[in-house]
Amino acid sequence: MNRWLRVYAWVAVVGAVGQVGFAAAAIFQPDVFGTMMATGRVVFSSVWLGNMGMLLIPLSLFMLATARDPVKFAPVAWLVVLEKVLASAYWLRLVLDPAYGKDFLPLLVVDGALAVLPLVLLQLGLPPELRLSLGNLGRAAGAFRPVKMERGGLTWFQRVVWLGSVLNLGFILPALFSQGLIAKAIGAQYVDFSGIWLTMAGIVLLGVSLVYLPAVADPLRRPAAAWIVVSSRVIAAIFWFSIMRQPDRQVFTSFFISDGLFALVQLVLLQTGMPPELRISGANLKALLAEAWDVLVLKGRPLPERVAAALVAVLLGLFGYNTWYYLMRAEPEASYATDEEHYKYGAIGLSMSSRVPYWLWKVMPVLCKDKLPLPEQGWASFGFIQEPNQDLPVGFARRELGYPSVEPNCALCHSGSYRASASSPNGVLPAAPAHELDLEGFQRFLYDCAADPRFTASNVLAAIEKQNPMGTIESLYYRFAIIPMTQSGLLRQRGEYAWQKNRPKQGRGRTDTFNPTKIDVFFMGDDGSLGTTDLPQVWNQKPREKLWLHWDGNNGNIHERNFAAAMAIGATPESVLLPSFNRVTQYLLNLAPPSYPFPINKDAAQRGQGLYEQNCARCHSFQGQDVGGVTPVAEVGTDPHRLQSFTQSLVDNFHKIDMPPFKFDSYRKTQGYSNMPIDGIWARGPYLHNGSVPTLWDLLLPPEQRPTLFYRGYNVFDPERVGYVTQGPEAEAVGFRYDTSVVGNANSGHLYGTQLPEQERRDLLEYLKVL
Structure with a gap:
């Protein structure tokens, strides 16, 4: 040879x-x-x-x-x-x-x-x-x-x-x-x-x-x-x-x-x-x-050639082992003693592209501090709920897959908090709407930080070393693999989500539910539709199993709905951790809504119960004749944009997916909005599907008397109007300015109860606190 x-x-x-x-x-x-x-x-x-x-x-x-x-x-x-x-x-x-x-x-x-x-x-x-x-x-x-x-x-x-x-x-x-x-x-x-x-x-x-x-x-x-x-x-x-x-x-x-x-x-x-x-x-x-x-061993070949071959074999073996160890090795998932802890911090199994390396998570708020909405608050700028003695906010799980990483779970979008006053401690509400969460702002921060000239392997590693000194080999993998892959992944997602810039800002507690699926999963093209809605609660799911779900009642299978939500944030049929996911599902099936934490006027509530049964129960009580059904948008009168964004073409694409556990065959296109049970309604503000009405009291007013400008995302509670405080310097400092004149933000419709005399409306409001 x-x-x-x-x-x-x-x-x-x-x-x-x-x-x-x-x-x-x-x-x-x-x-x-x-x-x-x-x-x-x-x-x-x-x-x-x-x-x-x-x-x-x-x-x-x-x-x-x-x-x-x-x-x-x-x-x-x-x-x-x-x-x-x-x-x-x-x-x-x-x-x-x-x-x-x-x-x-x-x-x-x-x-x-x-x-x-x-x-x-x-x-x-x-x-x-x-x-x-x-x-x-x-x-x-x-x-x-x-x-x-x-x-x-x-x-x-x-x-x-x-x-x-x-x-x-x-x-x-x-x-x-x-x-x-x-x-x-x-x-x-x-x-x-x-x-x-x-x-x-x-x-x-x-x-x-x-x-x-x-x-x-x-x-x-x-x-x-x-x-x-x-x-x-x-x-x-x-x-x-x-x-x-x-x-x-x-x-x-x-x-x-x-x-x-x-x-x-x-x-x-x-x-x-x-x-x-x-x-x-x-x-x-x-x-x-x-x-x-x-x-x-190259028997019969010259000794230098055999030595060189041995060195190459050793180097290839070391490269293969280190690549497995730093990029692919899977450690057992963290175990939590209670279902609530698991819900808040357990991983449900997202794909690698939906995870952020843990040490990059730690240093990005430092490296790109000037890009945070509230620079001194770090990740809390985006409304994340940080509990004492917890490394990560509620809604984030740490995983060890080669390198430690952070991925969101269900609790990110479905956990809220409240305070009795500005000086009171947070009360965490698992499965409540994440009314403080600025999900779009969080995404844009990740994308903009990755695009920043300061985001280089050298700068990121230098920031990491200040918190966690690394060995030579680990640093090499971060420099040449983990950091570049994370940056390219975020920049790719930045391009894929460019459609967001053509729409009004979503703001705190809201997200566009189905456009990401249409545009970035099924590649259906951008039809210009606006699907921004409030993040919903997910407690007490057992009695909802046979109801039509989502804001427009487009799906009647609660387990299918759950998998679709997981898919939307990055889970795939191969990545999803079924035991963990099923534990979350089981927890939410039986989780009771939170009780109202403030005093209730029992006499007024008793009077309000009759008003509720006359004006609301038909659509909003679990035993109601129309609960879980769909009211045509022409009748309910609320903003139509979310309804229009969910199309028959999307239904058809969903129904092509048959790769267990992701198997979709229960979607439908409707012409209205679903009549939702309103258990725990006190903790679900702002109200209507697009979060356009700040409090329950405002919802009982005619549309022309409802606030047209308010700030959402502040967690101090207003027991008098039943909802979160939306006005004042504190609310303005952290909240998102909601303008009902912006397309998709209309606060019209849902006139039920608005015709009642003021005292009866107050009695009805008092009863709603009990639900």
Whole structure:
């Protein structure tokens, strides 16, 4: 082997090892790719991402075979180069597409290197008759022609491999040119959001199928390649078996049967057709392992080359171990003694792209202090609830997945607090609306901080070192992987959420519920609609199980609603922690609403009960005739924008998702707003679906008498009007200025009770405190 082919062997071995590592991550840790690339391009695509990874394993084995003897395996080596050229061309197309930007640049660089370097080295090192040239095309075609075998089993083995390669076109061609055919065959939900990985699976399978043919043209001359062909079918069958056993993925049974049958038939034919010394047996396996060991230790090579190989192996091993330890290693989730603590601080399982590294969380308010709404308050600027002796605010969980990270949970948007006066301590209300939370402001801070020139690996590490000195290796991973991946992920999300800037600010206690799903999950495009609504309470869910949910009553399945909410903040079918998620669900089913914490005039409340039953109970009592139903927007008269933002097209897209536990089939488009039970109504202000009325007393006034400007997000409670204080210097200092003249903010409608005399309205108000 000349020097060019020796270098080629090194490139092939390193490339094969790298591909196997990539394949392992693609199959077992698909979440890692959520940090490397846009989440929407990874979510729901783990089948094809894993399929691509699975196909890279036999391709890597063929690369190792070519490294062992590039001359004998020259046709195989050239076909591997061809696969890398095709893959590079596809990555280049994605990189040049503005919709993807640089997301796929690393893959282009890697596959490009594995195409160019072997091409040059093979062209320089192979004998003239095996190089690329017009004169060698005929000879190259001959490499595909099966050599006549004297053993019948080998002849049939060649025929079966050829048949399998031809049949593979039945998947390759649709994967590359008509993915709709695959969608019809196995279900659209496995294709709609994973076209990129499906295409790449088709490209790699094309390469593998072509490699099969010269590999088995002469099984006696290239027995190792023939056995790799068999092993590739075995690997595929195992992969599809693991997929088809997952809930509601039985559609992949045909893939398992196909690869399983080819594996079995090829194994039998090769085992019976090969001479005894080339069959699978204990003695032959031992000899094969011994030969593999000789290859690994470069037996017979010069000592410097063997030392260099050993150093490379050690470095690769250390790199692999440290990459696993600092990026992928999963520690057990924190355990909480009570369901309430678990609700407030337990992880429900978000994808990697929805988590912030813990030490970056610690230093970002310091590094970008000037970008905080209230710089001296740190994270509290965004209305986070900080309890004594807790490291993180309510609604955030710490996880150890390689590096420590922070991710939001249900309690972030569904926990509130109140104070009796400005000097009183906070009373935390689990499952209440997070009326203080500035979710949009929090997002924009993360994005703007990541875009700031000060956000460099050196500056971030220097800030981290002041709080938590790191070792050399850990610092390297933060410098070259964790910090850059976090920054690129936040900047990507900044672009994906640019639609927010075309709409009025959401303000504290509100969010746009479905536009993120339409635009950033289903890629439906920005229709300009405005879906900003109040964050709702989530206590006492058991009696709500059969009601129509969400503000517009668009879903009648409470568990489906919960998974949709988890998906909206970054959970995927693969990332969600079902035991933890189910514990939260169970806790909320039976959690009683908080009792009113101030004195109640019992006589007035007793008088108000009758008024409530006459004017409100029909729609708002659990036993009410119309509770959980939908009142047409023309009748209720409230702002229509949230209703208009939820479209039938979104319903149709939701119903394509059938990847347990995310299975959606209960959505519907309505023409009005849902009649909600109002248990714990005292703690649910401001009121109406868009939070446009500050107190219950204001809600009992005609719309023209309701406040048109007020400040929301201050947590001092007003027992007289029943709601949070929305006027005055303190409320203005921390609150969001709510203007009902802004589009989507109208405080019109819901005239029920407004016709009552003032005293009766006060009696009714007193009774509402009891609920």
